[in-house]
Amino acid sequence: MSQETIQGVLCMNKPAEFTSFDVIGKLRGILRMRRLGHTGTLDPMATGVLSVLVGRATRACDILPDQDKTYRASVQFGWETDTEDVWGVRTAVYPEMHVTKEALESVLSQFRGEIWQVPPMYSAVSVDGKRLYELARKGVVVDRPARKVQIHTLTLETWNEDAQTAELLVSCGKGTYIRTLLSDIGKALGGGAVMTALCRTQASGFSLEQCYTFEDVKRFCREGSLASHLIPTDRLFAALPALHLTEKQSVLYGNGVKLDLEQIPEYQDSQTEYRVYDAKQVFLGTALAEPENSVLRVGKNFN
Template sequence: MQEDGILPLHKPRGMTSHDCVVKLRKILKTKRVGHTGTLDPAVSGVLPICINRATKVAEYMSAYNKTYEATVSLGSSTTTEDQTGDVVEEIEMDEIDSGKIKKVLESFRGEIEQTPPMYSAVKVKGKRLYEYARVGISVERPTRKVTILSLEWLGGPEKNPESGNIEFNIRVTCSKGTYIRTLAVDIGRAMGVPAHMSSLIRTQSGPFKLEDTVTFEDLEALAEEERSFSEMLMPIEKALTIFPSATVSEEVEKQILNGTVLEETKELSNPRTAVYNERGECLAIYKPHPDRPGWVKPEKVLKIHK
């Protein structure tokens, strides 16, 4: 029987999310592997990976709120808004009071507007922004709204002896599509100085936390011993806790696995509902039928292994 589930990978620095998928396909010996949200190569941390049947729910997982810990570096800005880019502006930094930092952070909590960085995967006129940036073409970038659910000051400021910049650490919980490096730049702008993000780690993605993650070394050790990877996988159901749920009888279970349209009930009246059988297995994601008021239809049916 194939192994299904979510692998909470601790992505190492230096690899793209796609690199991780390619490596996992070899280790796990399956082609059905998909990641749930891109992390830049310089970023480490939580990257939930969908294995086999779990790839069906990857699209829902990309919408998770996420938590990061970052270092904001005041005194220089870069082409990429992080430590990997070329310095484009630099000033001599004096000491900054932590009270001023905390006051500025308060102004970024809640819904804010962001302009994505040029070195990003956002598409403009059919091309990704980084494709324009690599050939030196500047295009107008769409401003969009994101939500900063929490923004905490973790420590600092301290002077970096190598760069001369003033650095401090923050923890951010935010909505999908938030660029932490852009947040760092905007925080610096609010303080009247150039800034960039000098380090970043993702500590949580939806229900998956850093302490839950496994490393490539963990997986390679299992492969060496020819042991099952199932102990490293989390159930698909954990990925769907963001949705309201409903439990159905064995009779209705058979209908759902055949993709049957159901009559709407109080439990099935949500924009999306995760429907479970009496054994706690998720059968499908249902949503209101667009053409038949009072009925719901399956958006995604998740085949159960018997």
Template sequence: MNAPRTRVQRRPVHGVLLLDKPLGLSSNDALQKAKWLLRAEKAGHTGTLDPMATGVLPLCFGAATKFSQLHLDADKTYEAVARLGVRTTTGDAEGEVIEERDVPRIAPGKLAEVRGRFLGALQQVPPMYSALKRDGKALYEYARAGVEVVREARDVHIHELNLALATDKDAPTLRIVAKVSKGTYIRTLAEDIGEALGCGASLIALRRLATGPFDVAQCVTLEQLEAMSEDARRAALLPVQALLPDHTAVTLDPENAGRFLSGLRRRGEWPDERTVAVYGHEPRALLGTAHVKAGELIPGRLLAPTEIQQILQSTS
């Protein structure tokens, strides 16, 4: 007979946890584990990583969930290993092998030429095994049913790209390190590079090294988080404003801060600005986001007064 599960007493937790997601765990499973360890009431993430991928996964708690969508547009850096000469149904090691080819001798000049071909702006067709929706269903649902859906090519940008040949257990492999724009599929990039090298390729490993301003060196693992005390877990959280690094800061006095939190526009001598982080003065606390147009500070996403008070109490 199983012992009854201990009910976790939830509490308000506000901030961002940079998690080094482990191999084999879905992003949501990792989120739920961290949420349980922090005893947080509300949590979300800033975009998923495949179960076979590891690395930077920012997790948002409490008030931070209001700004998680802003991070979806961030550039990301990945390190991947592709097996050359093998193509699979999914573009990675989880799929069935559909083609094997001999790998030709690849001269350094050829590798440099292929790198140049994929560096910069390009168009990429999303893979069938992806979470993109068509008529309310994810593409991978169609793929598992044996249905091929026509996908339109999308504009992406490869900001940085490094390629290096290696051998893994007598199989030739290609190490790829790429800094890419949002919407870029590394599986598809690896497959396309493999075709350009004349042998095809499929991913066997994928690790996200950075997303936006967050680097894997800043991350904690679930094992490390589990070994911490409750106070240490709370201390591992970055403040909510860590999600707003490129926002221009504007500070309001108490009277204007109260009106701003009520959703009212404020007037001031501010230049036009698309992204603004608004703070209260003494004590300094994040109130929300806004934009400035023609001298008006126009509210965007706002924190609730109770959230602001909880954050101030937790940091005092």
């Protein structure tokens, strides 16, 4: 398989002090490929799962059905910073604050399910066309509208009452800021809190155990085994039901022609989005059903 045709997902264990774009840049140098992207930004000091899209898999960036992520986050209670993590400038100290395990576990119940969250100033969120972090670096603070985010699970993993530190496991939906979640938990306990470490353990259905380092990738290139270490592109769409087309339908799909839903036995009335395969089980891409017109149209072609 040539570099021009290779595609799939390369799961990287992002090291600290690298931005997500830094990882892409370094991989472009190692792989000698330009067509790379990722499925979700990680803060520079965070580590863990960064799913890198290779070749035509980059077409999946804006249509991933699984946007859930899981993090292991460390928190220190008793102070605050302008970035909501330990690497920012300290803005407040709460010397009288003393958190107990019972109080912490009681407060956590307030932050499960659908909650409102105000994005931090040091974030890539845009307000009136300006990135918040650009304004924050100039010392400008603006009002940010609160957004709904989903916290699927939030559990206390470790607790040290003497040090006033904890480690939390968080499973959440798209757009959740973990450092803001920890800061808000600190406020709910009557003081403040900062994030001291963050590791993403799962993203887009991929786990930390599936991830590689830069040295691993260099070795794959030397061995000529990179393709065998990529996760197939269709795994990004594992949450979608599959449709298997005939040879004739596959040709029509490849040409962008709408297909007759009545001629597709696997079509489900309750489902509008699918992953599509040809008669030889080759992944073609995604498709969208329009039951009102009784047609299936191409969503994104990966073949």
